[in-house]
Amino acid sequence: MPDLHHEWLDRCSGGRFAAADPETRAWVAAVHAARLGAVRPEQPDGGWRIVWAGGIQENRHVRAPWNNQTGAVTAVSAGLLGGVPVAVTGSDHGVLRAWDLRTGLPLGEQRVDAHDIGSIAVMDEVVVATDWAHLFTWRPRTGETTRERHWGVGKATTVRDAGTWHVLLGQQGRVRIRGPRGPWRRIGHPGDTSAATIRVDGRRRVVVGGETTRVYDLRTGEPCGGPMGGPTRAVATAHVSGRPVAVVAGHDDTVRLWDLRTGAPRGRPRRAPLTTLATAEVDGRAVAV
Template sequence: MSDDPRADVTGGVTRLTGHAEPIWAVATAQVAGRPVAVTGSYDETLRVWDLTTGRQRGEPLTGHTDEVLAVATAVVDGRAVAVTGSADRTVRVWDLAGGRQLGDPLGHAYGVPAVATAVVDGRAVAVTGSADRTVRVWDLTTGRQVGRSMCGHTGPVWAVATMEVGGRPVAVTGSYDETLRVWDLTTREQLGRVLTGHAGAVRAVATVVLDGRPVAVSGGQDETVRVWDLAGGRQLGRPLTGHDGWVLALDTVTIDGRPRIVSGGEDQRLLLWDPATGGRVGEPLTGSTDKVRAVTTVVVDGRPHVIGAGQDGTVRVWDLTVGGPNRLRTGR
C-alpha cells in the first residue's frame, strides 16, 4: 500500500489510503471548525483526515509500540483530543490540533481494545476496557485514574460505549464472556443484571435514544446485532440477522430524525437497520475488500456520512445522500 496519503472519490464514496496495515479503529471530531476522522492501525500510528478535503492532516501520530486497537475523541479544556488504546497496554491522549501526545501514557495490565469518552461530574473522562477484564475511568485533565477499576467480566472487555440513563452517566461494556454489563460512572458500581443472549463474544457496542428511552446495541461472533433496553435491563425484539460472519463494528446515526444502526463485520459489508422495527434500511454499503473492523458516523456539510475501515487498510466514507442503490436519500 502506498505511504502517500490520498483520497479517491467515486459515486459519493471517498476512499482514503495511507495506513501501511489494517485499521482497527475510527472516530470523528471537530478540529479548527472542520470535521475530521481519526484512525488507529496495526502500523502503530494514528492518522487524522480532513473530511471536507479528503486529505490527511499533518504527519501520523506516533508513540505506541504495538497495534492501535481503539480510538475515541473528546473536548478537554476547549481543545479536541483523541484517546487511544493499544496492544502495548497503554492508553494515550493526543492533541489533534497540535499533533502531539499529551502527558504520560496511562495503563492496564494487558492490551486495551476498548475506549469511550464521557463527562462525569463536569470532567471529561475516558472509559477503557482491557484484556485484563477490567474497566477503568481516567480523568483527561489530570491523567489520573478515577476511583477503583470496575470488575465483573470473566473475559477480555472488547467494547465500551457511554450515554446517560436516568440523568447519570453510564458505560455499557461487551466482553468475550458473551455478556454486556452497565456501569454507573459516578459510583463505578454495576447497574442491574448482566445482559445475556449472545452466543459468542460481544465485539461491538453502541448506544442510542429510541422513542425517548436509552438503549444499547451490541454485535458479536454469533453474527447478530441485538438491541437492549437499558432502563428495563432486557433485550428488545429479536436479534437482527443479515451479516454472514462476525459483527465487529457498530455505530448509530440519526437520519431525518430517525435513529439508525450501522453495523460492519467479516462479510466486508455495512448494513443499516431501523432499531424500532428491526428491519434493514436500504442496500448494503459495499466496497471494502476485507473485514470491516471499525465504523462511525458523521455529518459533513449537513449530510449524514458513514465511515468504515478495516483489514484492507483503507478508510471509506459513504455520503448517504449521493449515489446509486446503496444510498439513503434524506428528505423523502
C-alpha cells in the first residue's frame, strides 16, 4: 500500500500509529488493508498471512488526506460549484484544485500565473483567487481563466445580493467591490483593509474595518451610521439571538461585538490578540473562531 495508507491510519489513530514500533505498524496496516478488501494487502514478516479481516470501519468524519496538491496548500475555500459541494485549494506553486466534498475526488485543476495563492472564493461556476498582486478567475467546467493586476491584494470574498454575485476585494489601504458587469468601485475610507457582509433588515450591508469600523450599503455604497470603535485588524459578521452583529478584532488585542441595527456595543469585550476572524453556527448558536 502507498504511504497515503499509513498517513490515513495515523490520522484515524490520533498519531498513535506513527508512534508505534515498525512491527506493530506493519500488522495494523495489513489488518486494515484486508478489512478494506485489498486484493493483495501488504504482509508483515513472521510467517503469518492475513487473508480476511472484518470489524468497524473508520470514523465517518475522518477522510483520507488529499496528498497530491502541488506544493504547500496556502488557501482553501468551500462552496457550491455548479451545484456540487466542493473545496477549492490553492498552492504556493500557483495551482488551483477543486475537490468533490462528497467523494474526496478531484474535479479539476488549473495552474495560474501566480505566486502564493492568498485567498479563494467560490461563486456558481467560477472560482476567484488572489495572490499579492493579482485577481484570478477560473471556470473549471471550461478551463477559462482571467487575470487582473491589483497591487497589495489581501483577500477576495464573494457575496450574492438580489440574485447577483459581487466580488469584494480587500487591499492595502482600501476595499473595493464589483458586480458582474460594472466597474470596480471603492467602498469605505482610505486605510480600510478588511470587510465582511451581512443582511440587515432585508438589505445587504458591508462591514469595513481599518482605522475604525463602519457599515455601508452594498448597492449604493452609502454609510449606514457612524464609526464603531478604534483601529481594526479583522472583522466578521453573524446573527446572535436574531440580531445582526459585527465581530471586531482591534489593534488593542480586544474582540468586541457591535449591534448593526443600533451601532451600539453588545456584551463585554474579550481580550484576544487576533489577526483573523471567522464565524459559524454550531447547534443553533453563533460562534467566532
